[in-house]
Each structure stands twice: as C-alpha cells, then as structure tokens.
Amino acid sequence: xxxxxxxxxxxxxxxxxxxxxxxxxxxxxxxxxxxxxxxxxxxxxxxxxxxxxxxxxxxxxxxxxxxxxxxxxxxxxxxxxxxxxxxxxxxxxxxxxxxxxxxxxxxxxxxxxxxxxxxxxxxxxxxxxxxxxxxxxxxxxxxxxxxxxxxxxxxxxxxxxxxxxxxxxxxxxxxxxxxxxxxxxxxxxxxxxxxxxxxxxxxxxxxxxxxxxxxxxxxxxxxxxxxxxxxxxxxxxxxxxxxxxxxxxxxxxxxxxxxxxxxxxxxxxxxxxxxxxxxxxxxxxxxxxxxxxxxxxxxxxxxxxxxxxxxxxxxxxxxxxxxxxxxxxxxxxxxxxxxxxxxxxxxxxxxxxxxxxxxxxxxxxxxxxxxxxxxxxxxxxxxxxxxxxxxxxxxxxxxxxxx
Amino acid sequence: xxxxxxxxxxxxxxxxxxxxxxxxxxxxxxxxxxxxxxxxxxxxxxxxxxxxxxxxxxxxxxxxxxxxxxxxxxxxxxxxxxxxxxxxxxxxxxxxxxxxxxxxxxxxxxxxxxxxxxxxxxxxxxxxxxxxxxxxxxxxxxxxxxxxxxxxxxxxxxxxxxxxxxxxxxxxxxxxxxxxxxxxxxxxxxxxxxxxxxxxxxxxxxxxxxxxxxxxxxxxxxxxxxxxxxxxxxxxxxxxxxxxxxxxxxxxxxxxxxxxxxxxxxxxxxxxxxxxxxxxxxxxxxxxxxxxxxxxxxxxxxxxxxxxxxxxxxxxxxxxxxxxxxxxxxxxxxxxxxxxxxxxxxxxxxxxxxxxxxxxxxxxxxxxxxxxxxxxxxxxxxxxxxxxxxxxxxxxxxxxxxxxxxxxxxxxxxxxxxxxxxxxxxxxxxxx
Numbered sequence: 078x079x080x081x082x083x084x085x086x087x088x089x090x091x092x093x094x095x096x097x098x099x100x101x102x103x104x105x106x107x108x109x110x111x112x113x114x115x116x117x118x119x120x121x122x123x124x125x126x127x128x129x130x131x132x133x134x135x136x137x138x139x140x141x142x143x144x145x146x147x148x149x150x151x152x153x154x155x156x157x158x159x160x161x162x163x164x165x166x167x168x169x170x171x172x173x174x175x176x177x178x179x180x181x182x183x184x185x186x187x188x189x190x191x192x193x194x195x196x197x198x199x200x201x202x203x204x205x206x207x208x209x210x211x212x213x214x215x216x217x218x219x220x221x222x223x224x225x226x227x228x229x230x231x232x233x234x235x236x237x238x239x240x241x242x243x244x245x246x247x248x249x250x251x252x253x254x255x256x257x258x259x260x261x262x263x264x265x266x267x268x269x270x271x272x273x274x275x276x277x278x279x280x281x282x283x284x285x286x287x288x289x290x291x292x293x294x295x296x297x298x299x300x301x302x303x304x305x306x307x308x309x310x311x312x313x314x315x316x317x318x319x320x321x322x323x324x325x326x327x328x329x330x331x332x333x334x335x336x337x338x339x340x341x342x343x344x345x346x347x348x349x350x351x352x353x354x355x356x357x358x359x360x361x362x363x364x365x366x367x368x369x370x371x372x373x374x375x376x377x378x379x380x381x382x383x384x385x386x387x388x389x390x391x392x393x394x395x396x397x398x399x400x401x402x403x404x405x406x407x408x409x410x411x412x413x414x415x416x417x418x419x420x421x422x423x424x425x426x427x428x429x430x431x432x433x434x435x436x437x438x439x440x441x442x443x444x445x446x447x448x449x450x451x452x453x454x455x456x457x458x459x460x461x462x463x464x465x466x467x468x469x470x471x472x473x474x475x476x477x478x479x480x
Numbered sequence: 481x482x483x484x485x486x487x488x489x490x491x492x493x494x495x496x497x498x499x500x501x502x503x504x505x506x507x508x509x510x511x512x513x514x515x516x517x518x519x520x521x522x523x524x525x526x527x528x529x530x531x532x533x534x535x536x537x538x539x540x541x542x543x544x545x546x547x548x549x550x551x552x553x554x555x556x557x558x559x560x561x562x563x564x565x566x567x568x569x570x571x572x573x574x575x576x577x578x579x580x581x582x583x584x585x586x587x588x589x590x591x592x593x594x595x596x597x598x599x600x601x602x603x604x605x606x607x608x609x610x611x612x613x614x615x616x617x618x619x620x621x622x623x624x625x626x627x628x629x630x631x632x633x634x635x636x637x638x639x640x641x642x643x644x645x646x647x648x649x650x651x652x653x654x655x656x657x658x659x660x661x662x663x664x665x666x667x668x669x670x671x672x673x674x675x676x677x678x679x680x681x682x683x684x685x686x687x688x689x690x691x692x693x694x695x696x697x698x699x700x701x702x703x704x705x706x707x708x709x710x711x712x713x714x715x716x717x718x719x720x721x722x723x724x725x726x727x728x729x730x731x732x733x734x735x736x737x738x739x740x741x742x743x744x745x746x747x748x749x750x751x752x753x754x755x756x757x758x759x760x761x762x763x764x765x766x767x768x769x770x771x772x773x774x775x776x777x778x779x780x781x782x783x784x785x786x787x788x789x790x791x792x793x794x795x796x797x798x799x800x801x802x803x804x805x806x807x808x809x810x811x812x813x814x815x816x817x818x819x820x821x822x823x824x825x826x827x828x829x830x831x832x833x834x835x836x837x838x839x840x841x842x843x844x845x846x847x848x849x850x851x852x853x854x855x856x857x858x859x860x861x862x863x864x865x866x867x868x869x870x871x872x873x874x875x876x877x878x879x880x881x882x883x884x885x886x887x888x889x890x891x892x893x894x895x896x897x898x899x900x901x902x903x904x905x906x907x908x909x910x911x912x
Contacts, residue, residue, distance in 0.1 A: 204770050
C-alpha cells in the first residue's frame with residue numbers, strides 16, 4: 078500500500094491549502110458512536126484546522142473553543158467506510174464511456190491501476206457522500222481472473238489526487254462462472270485456476286530474476302503479482318460459492334499471500350475453513366440480487382461470520398444495471414435487522430471496514446489523531462425514516478441537508 | 481408455505497376453496513392499521529370464509545367458535561399490493577413485432593416459481609405481474625393473488641380467463657423498446673407505431689359494435705379485441721416511462737385515444753408532477769438506492785413520492801422484482817417517508833392506492849368488513865427497518881409464517897433456495 082510520490086506530494090499540498098481555508102469544527106451528538114469504546118451520550122468531536130480529530134468526549138468535559146463551527150445531530154458516527162466498490166470507475170450512466178471497472182481483453186491484468194481510471198466528479202461519488210460515506214475502497218471490479226488494482230479514496234475532490242488515500246490497496250481476483258462468461262481463455266473455472274497458478278508461479282520466478290544479477294526487462298503485470306506474493310499488497314479474491322471459496326483458500330495456501338475474501342455468498346457454509354485461514358471477509362451487500370452465483374446468499378451471513386470471530390465488512394459491490402450502486406448504510410441496516418447488533422452492524426461500515434482495507438489507523442473511528450471524518454444523523458442511522466444530515470471529511474463539511 | 485399435491489387434491493375434494501375455512505379466526509391485541517381509517521390500538525380482527533367479518537377495538541365481539549390468536553404487541557395491516565413485478569418466470573411478446581396486445585403473460589407464469597414464495601415472505605398478497613419493457617406493447621399483464629398455488633388458476637384474480645379481463649396491458653416508451661426494425665429507432669417512430677395501431681383498433685371497435693359482440697366479428701382479430709378492451713377503458717394500460725418528455729408522450733397517447741393509464745416508474749415524475757396531476761393519471765413508483773443504471777434514469781429521484789403527494793396524484797409503490805427484491809418491499813414506505821411523503825400516503829401507496837390502479841379496491845387494500853382477508857402480522861411498525869413480516873395471510877389462509885422453518889428460508893435465504901432465480905438485470909426484453 079504505497080503512494081506514488083508525485084501524487085502524494087500534490088495531494089499533501091492541496092490538503093494543506095484546504096486546511097488553511099477551512100474552519101475548525103465541533104460535532105455534537107446526543108449519541109456519539111466512536112467505534113473505539115462505548116458510545117458517548119451527549120458527546121463532542123473536535124476537529125482541528127489540520128483536519129484531524131483533536132478531542133472526543135462528553136460535552137460536559139470537552140469545551141468547544143471559540144471560533145469553531147458547531148454542527149449538532151442526534152447521532153454521530155465516524156464517516157462511513159465502503160469496503161469494496163467500483164464507484165468512480167463505474168459511472169451512473171452505464172454507458173461504455175463510463176464503465177472502466179473491467180477490461181475484457183485480458184483475463185489476467187494486474188498491471189491496471191485504479192488511479193488511471195477514477196473519475197472524482199462521478200455523480201455516484203457525490204451520491205455516496207450524501208449518505209455519510211467518506212472513504213471508499215474502489216477500483217477494478219470482479220469479472221476477470223485478475224481485473225487490476227484497487228485503491229482507497231475519500232469521496233471528495235475534483236481529481237484523483239485530491240481524493241486519494243492509497244494508490245495500490247489490493248489486487249482484484251475473481252473465481253467463478255462470471256469469469257468464464259467474460260473470457261474464452263478461461264472457459265471453465267478449473268482452467269481459470271490453472272491460469273492463475275501458472276501466472277503466480279511465473280511472478281515468483283520473475284521476482285527472483287529481478288533481484289538477481291541478470292534482472293532482464295521489467296514486466297508491470299508480473300511486478301504487481303510479485304508484490305502480492307511478497308505480501309506487500311493483499312489479494313482481494315471475489316468468490317461466491319463454496320467451490321470457489323475453497324479454491325481461493327487453496328491458492329492462498331499454495332502461494333502464501335495475504336488475502337481478503339470478497340463476496341462470499343455461501344461463506345456461511347465454510348465458516349470453519351475461513352476462520353482457520355484467519356482471513357477477513359468483505360461480504361456481499363445484504364440486499365444482493367439473488368440468482369446465479371449469489372442465489373445462496375442469506376440475510377444472516379454477516380451475523381454468522383461475526384459470531385464465528387471472523388472480521389466482516391460490508392460493501393456496496395458492483396451493480397450492472399439499476400440501481401448502479403448500492404449504499405453501505407442501507408446494507409448494514411438490513412444486517413442490523415437480521416441479527417447483528419446495531420453497533421456490530423455499524424462496525425461493518427466503519428472500523429472493521431477500515432481495518433480490512435488497511436486504513437484503520439487513519440479512519441473508521443472517532444479518536445484523537447485520526448481523520449476528522451464524521452457522519453451526522455437525525456436518528457438511528459439504520460432506520461429507514463432517519464436522515465443523514467451532514468457529512469464531514471477531514472473537517473470540511475462536504476454534504477449538508479438531510480437526506 | 482406451498483401446498484403439496486396431496487393437499488391440493490384434498491382441498492379440491494372439500495369443494496370449498498382451501499381458504500374458505502368454516503371456523504372464524506380472531507386476532508386480538510395488535511395495533512391494527514386498517515388504512516381505511518385511523519390505527520386501532522389493541523384491536524380485534526375477525527376473518528371467516530376468506531373475508532374480514534369484523535374489525536374494531538378491544539370491545540369487538542369475537543365469535544364463540546373462533547380460533548383466537550393472541551397477537552399482542554404486533555401490528556396488523558393489509559397485505560401489500562405490488563403494482564409492477566416480474567415474479568413467476570413469465571414472459572411476453574417477442575421481437576417479431578413491437579406490439580403484442582394479444583400476448584398474455586398468464587400463459588407463461590409458473591405458480592411454483594420461488595418468486596411467489598419470496599413475495600409472500602415480503603408481505604405481498606396482490607401483484608400485477610407484467611411482461612418486460614423491451615417492446616412498445618409487450619402484452620397483457622396478470623393480476624395475481626398470492627395464494628399458495630400449484631397452477632396459474634390458483635393465483636389469478638379472475639375466475640374465467642376466456643371471458644374475463646385478468647390484467648392490464650403493458651406498454652413502454654423511452655429507450656428500452658428501441659431496436660432494429662420492426663422495433664422503432666426513435667421516439668417519434670415509437671409514438672407513430674402506437675398511434676397507427678390504436679387507430680386500427682378504433683376502427684375494429686366499430687366493427688365489434690356493428691356485429692354486437694367481439695366473437696361475432698368475422699374474421700376475429702384477437703389483438704384488436706384486446707386493444708378494443710383498452711379503448712373501452714376495461715383494460716388498464718401500465719405504461720413504463722422514465723424521462724419527463726416520455727411521461728408526457730405517454731399521457732398524450734392516453735388522452736388521444738382515451739385509454740386508462742397507470743404511469744409506471746416515472747423516474748422524472750418530480751419534473752412534471754403538475755402535468756401528471758392535471759391528467760388525472762395515477763403513478764406507480766419505485767424506491768432505488770441510487771439513480772442511473774441507464775441514461776433515461778439519470779434524473780430518477782426518491783422524492784417522487786413527495787412531489788406527487790403534494791399535487792394530489794394517486795401514487796403506489798412497486799418492486800419491479802428483480803430490480804428490487806419483493807422481500808424488501810415494505811422498505812418503500814419507510815424510505816418514502818424519509819424522502820418527504822406523509823406516513824398515511826406512504827402506507828396507502830403500499831396497499832389501497834395500487835388496488836385502485838388495478839380496479840381491485842373493492843376486494844383488497846384495506847382492512848374493512850367484507851373485504852378479502854389479506855393481511856400481515858408484523859413484529860412492529862411498518863416503517864421500521866427492524867420490523868419483520870411474521871405472517872402473511874391471504875383470504876383467511878396463512879401463506880407465510882416466519883416461525884415455519886421452510887418459510888423462513890424464503891425470507892432469509894439459504895443454500896439452493898433461490899437457485900432458479902433469474903438475474904433480470906439486462907436491458908432490452910426485461911428490465912426497469
């Protein structure tokens with residue numbers, strides 16, 4: 078998870094500029110879910126001029142300094158974290174010119190960078206922001222054996238540099254029938270596995286050669302896979318049904334990379350195997366369409382995985398038609414209505430999501446020193462009739478008005 | 481709870497339909513939301529012979545022989561009415577012609593499709609099952625009652641498919657019906673094809689009048705007969721339309737030929753709410769988690785419900801299953817309120833409003849004496865995400881029970897439960 082230097086510098090410069098211009102903010106809520114310890118009744122979150130959280134505590138103990146803009150709401154949570162999306166690469170219009178989440182030319186394309194395809198001005202980014210989502214793990218989607226890289230953005234900015242948190246978060250793999258329908262070269266699932274194993278083997282040899290005395294020429298794809306094999310970048314493996322989930326675990330065992338299981342429609346049938354592997358799950362949206370590979374999805378999978386001690390994050394996922402994206406707030410609400418406690422459901426779209434995508438030290442909870450990303454609600458965040466009334470990213474109010 | 485074949489035979493042998501139980505059932509202690517009037521605390525609902533025989537407060541008399549259900553703390557409301565769905569695995573017209581007024585979806589519906597069970601789990605008891613939007617007129621829709629059934633006859637509202645009108649007529653404009661000839665390439669062509677067909681139908685209707693009855697016209701034209709039903713206002717047009725200008729085109733066609741119309745989807749209703757109100761047409765809308773998915777729905781808004789309520793348009797919700805899942809239909813009401821609808825109109829939009837659009841308001845959509853005993857036992861308030869449909873009753877028979885292990889699978893999901901489910905996400909033949 079490295080930043081490309083130029084972009085990191087540009088981004089840092091911009092946030093300094095933005096920081097100089099922005100007011101300091103105090104967010105006060107009847108209930109503040111910090112996701113780091115118990116919720117605080119009548120709590121306050123202070124965000125400094127640098128966009129970082131200065132203090133969190135009961136209003137009785139935290140004095141709001143003069144000059145701070147105060148925003149109040151009934152419920153305050155960390156800015157929501159969408160653990161897996163394609164928003165920004167996949168646009169709302171659903172026309173060829175705004176669909177960049179999947180290249181159908183090559184079944185294995187780890188060299189495709191997400192930063193080269195992210196449209197920060199995409200209307201769906203603004204849409205998510207309006208519903209309290211501040212951090213999104215987005216990038217190349219499911220559908221290819223390796224579709225490309227993913228990245229992490231904040232739902233702000235006019236270009237990728239302004240939005241960027243992490244350039245290269247994971248490499249997106251997919252196992253399953255959808256790959257076979259997209260690529261003749263991987264006409265069956267079993268053949269797909271062979272192609273992946275052969276390519277990972279090749280990457281291992283490439284890595285040895287590159288670090289030896291005769292490095293030869295560079296190969297961007299093998300280089301990226303080598304970073305997966307060296308555990309610098311985790312593999313995000315989309316696998317819905319039991320055979321694919323087990324195949325993914327086998328691949329991990331054979332090559333020893335870090336892995337996050339994505340989708341997992343039938344993950345509840347192989348809970349022991351997933352727990353033993355010690356991997357987290359970015360579960361399909363609760364309201365995922367049933368049919369094909371997801372026909373076995375249940376509303377209680379999040380609860381069952383969590384009860385087994387598996388870290389679970391929820392995702393908006395990939396949608397091919399209407400609606401063009403889901404909203405993790407609504408997906409977590411359904412999980413909360415189906416066995417997860419309210420706070421555990423909130424974890425799946427805040428701190429647990431942040432941890433799964435590797436930015437738990439920066440976002441996902443309201444703690445001193447973390448980014449000042451906050452969502453403000455006028456009631457239980459999960460109730461249909463509640464509203465998100467403000468979204469704050471690093472101290473900037475990026476969305477106002479209850480929706 | 482699907483009947484087994486044996487149960488079906490037994491029911492048939494009993495002469496009376498299975499739902500027409502002899503013994504009354506009384507439900508006591510729940511908050512009743514009759515829709516027809518204000519909520520009743522600690523109410524009593526009595527049903528017998530498939531109908532509601534009494535509804536009222538705690539003082540309401542319960543027949544001595546009634547099976548009494550203590551539903552204290554629960555909420556009871558009418559079964560939900562879904563004005564636009566694609567459950568049942570049916571299909572409609574094909575690409576041979578852009579208009580198929582003679583095609584009936586009831587000829588292709590599988591009553592054993594798991595979508596029926598899924599909809600029961602979501603509390604839907606009345607549904608308008610439609611062919612897709614990939615054609616200007618994809619065929620006749622079917623108004624179904626979601627009884628536990630083995631065949632289409634168990635589900636239909638009508639009792640004689642050869643003599644009665646058993647549904648509406650599906651039409652569409654905008655981009656979905658476009659295609660290679662004979663489909664239209666432009667909006668202008670689309671409207672011209674429709675107008676030409678309706679002009680022929682006007683002429684055919686004169687032939688029917690002259691002959692005295694449809695079956696006395698020689699030669700009979702089944703397609704023209706169906707269009708004549710539309711012109712007579714006996715068969716309602718359910719018109720899929722998204723963009724503001726397409727909505728107005730649909731209204732213009734309806735006004736030119738005088739057919740009854742229900743505007744379906746109306747993604748940009750908020751832009752032309754006044755025009756819709758002036759036309760008197762009702763609107764069937766959907767809640768979606770984001771706009772877009774195709775160009776003509778970029779202007780979609782979840783505030784359509786509020787905008788239409790403000791100008792007094794009769795408004796109902798629909799699932800468009802599988803665009804949204806029937807199990808989450810109740811969510812529409814809560815989200816509608818979130819986006820500015822009143823609680824009363826939002827709950828009507830789940831029930832009586834849709835019934836009115838289909839002309840079924842005498843039988844379903846409210847809890848009133850004499851109406852079909854179609855109702856839900858909910859764990860709490862219908863607008864809350866934490867509320868579950870615990871029981872769905874159709875004509876006095878329980879068709880879904882969350883406490884039943886098999887029924888629960890349809891509500892929650894599980895291995896193999898929805899293996900036959902079609903993805904229904906592509907443009908063209910089907911789709912939003």
